[in-house]
Amino acid sequence: MTNSLVPPAGPQRVLALAQLANSVGDGAYYVTSALYFTHVVGLAPGRVGLGLTVAWAVGSLVGVPLGRLADRRGPRGTAALLALATAATVASFLVVRGFLPFVLAACAYASAQSGLAAARQALLAGLVPAGERTGLLAHLQSTLNAGLAVGAGLGGLALHAGTRAAYLGVFALDAVSFLLCAALMLGLPSVAPVSAVVRRSHGLGVLxxxxxxxxxxxxxxxxxxxxxxxxxxxxxxxxxxxxxxxxxxxxxxxxxxxxxxxxxxxxxxxxxxxxxxxxxxxxxxxxxxxxxxxxxxxxxxxxxxxxxxxxxxxxxxxxxxxxxxxxxxxxxxxxxxxxxxxxxxxxxxxxxxxxxxxxxxxxxxxxxxxxxxxxxxxxxxxxxxxxxxxxxxxxxxxxxxxxxxxxxxxxxxxx
The missing domain is CATH 1.20.1250.20 (MFS general substrate transporter like domains)
Known part of the structure; x- marks a missing residue:
């Protein structure tokens, strides 16, 4: 395992760059989203909390079938597609006005994020030898925290400005960060999907x-x-x-x-x-x-x-x-x-x-x-x-x- 804080060149470093790209956007989103939904969209704080709880409950349910989709269709393409879907759902928040559209957009966002996490893990498993995976995940966790810190700083600038345009800029940044993440993952080698013979035998699957x-x-x-x-x-x-x-x-x-x-x-x-x-x-x-x-x-x-x-x-x-x-x-x-x-x-x-x-x-x-x-x-x-x-x-x-x-x-x- 490398002593460096930077992963080795090749797929490991590309995966880290993809992690960095979307974590910067996420960091900015996390520190501004609650105030955006309450101050700009005009939702009551209780309704925002309820909507996000429902959204993440839905996301947890669809993570397994989306992970299975990554196995069947190949994790690289599935991960890139879900990163694009995340970018689209973040962008949809820019036009959300009202509780029901907010809940629907939040459910789509949470589902895409849960599926992306599963597909990215499957992609990592297919590209990185078993003995190196935990070391790479440690690199990715460090990268995630660094990106979140940078993004939180950018979000702090938006909070200081306090304008609708500043909030919209944060959501646009997050959407672009997932577009970049998708592009980086498409540049990785492909991982073969599961064969059709294996697919038919799962039943309840992991349960x-x-x-x-x-x-x-x-x-x-x-x-x-x-x-x-x-x-x-x-x-x-x-x-x-x-x-x-x-x-x-x-x-x-x-x-x-x-x-x-x-x-x-x-x-x-x-x-x-x-x-x-x-x-x-x-x-x-x-x-x-x-x-x-x-x-x-x-x-x-x-x-x-x-x-x-x-x-x-x-x-x-x-x-x-x-x-x-x-x-x-x-x-x-x-x-x-x-x-x-x-x-x-x-x-x-x-x-x-x-x-x-x-x-x-x-x-x-x-x-x-x-x-x-x-x-x-x-x-x-x-x-x-x-x-x-x-x-x-x-x-x-x-x-x-x-x-x-x-x-x-x-x-x-x-x-």
Whole structure:
């Protein structure tokens, strides 16, 4: 694995450039979209939240069939087509006026984004050797954070201007970024689609693979760390501590910067199922420690709270990077090679579920229960991380002994 923060030349670098292109646009979109829909389109905040919840629920449902489409039609063309579809849906927001058109456009956007993620993972699996995938995904995660940071800065300029033209410029930028992403992916080598013989034998598809479903569920529990940074910690700081509100932004910058700099290094030792499950277990232990530290920030002086919260955030981002590296390896190694898009589409629903259900769970635990809520959250995540080992062993055993008509994963020793 390369020591550089830049992926090797060839398909890996092109995939990183495609990631950078659309993440810049997404960063600008994320920081401006809520105010655009409320201030420019004129929707009530509650209706915006409802519409986006519905949209991402729909997106999580269509991720699997769109991933299966990538397997059947080839991931390169499917990924490029879905990037173009994302550009079109972003552009449609420029003319949306009213709640129903907004919901329809948001559903199309979320569906295209979910399908694009699955198709891009299948494309990566087809172009990059198995031993190099986790390292590349670490590069892509660093690239994603860098692009989001740049895009957020551009979005901040639009927020400062506060004009309709500035908001429209952000959406146009996001649409163009996905056009560039599509162009870059079309320049990659093609990956052969699944043969017609394999297609006819799937039935319920990935849902029949109960060990993989369990691994995905456990990973979804671990992904509660995502709304923790964007919602749980901000609410905790403002509702339960004496720390200044600006610390919310500082902790976000700390997290983003740490992932940009250290994610590649953190993923370096994850090369197979055994090392992946060890990384996930370590992430659970560190996450429990992080939750315990965060809980200590309540009831102390403002500057003591700041120090405690920074320490908790450092532990949290270490756990995040370990969990990410381990889960990437598991998602690929436990999926049949000829159904990669379908399986990655299903595994990716964990992100959507965590983002949809996480705010409700974290608000109840942290704001409602306080310190016991933090400890319960850390305990649940520790239990999920330790359960990943037995679930992975079940997955490899089932694959080895499964019926011959199903694609068989190669057995890999798991500690």
């Amino acid at each position: 029949r693979d109960r060990p993989y479903v369990l691994v995905t569920f456990l990973n979804t529990v671990l992904l509660l760390r995502m709304p923790l940074l964007s919602l749980g910690i901000p609410l905790w700081i403002t509702e339960r501590t004496e720390a200044p509100a600006w610390l919310v932004s500082a902790l976000f910058v700390l997290n983003t910067g740490a992932v940009m700099v250290f994610q590649v290094r953190m993923a370096r030792g994850v090369t197979g199922l055994a090392s992946a499950t060890r990384a996930v277990r370590r992430s659970g232990l560190v996450m429990l420690a992080s939750c315990a530290v965060f809980a200590l920030s309540s009831g102390v002086s403002p500057w003591v709270a700041v120090g405690v919260l920074v320490a908790g955030a450092v532990l949290q981002v270490v756990a995040e990077m370990q969990q990410s590296a381990g889960s990437w390896q598991l998602a690929f190694d436990l999926a049949p090679a000829d159904r990669m898009g379908e399986y990655q589409g299903f595994f990716g629903t964990g992100v959507t579920v965590a983002r949809t259900m996480g705010p409700l769970v974290l608000t109840a635990l942290l704001v409602g229960w306080g310190t016991p809520g933090w400890l319960l959250l850390g305990g649940v995540m520790l239990a999920a991380s330790y359960a990943m080992g037995p679930a992975t062993r079940w997955a490899t055993a089932t694959a080895t002994a499964g019926p011959s008509k199903e694609p068989v994963r190669q057995p890999v020793p798991v500690n």
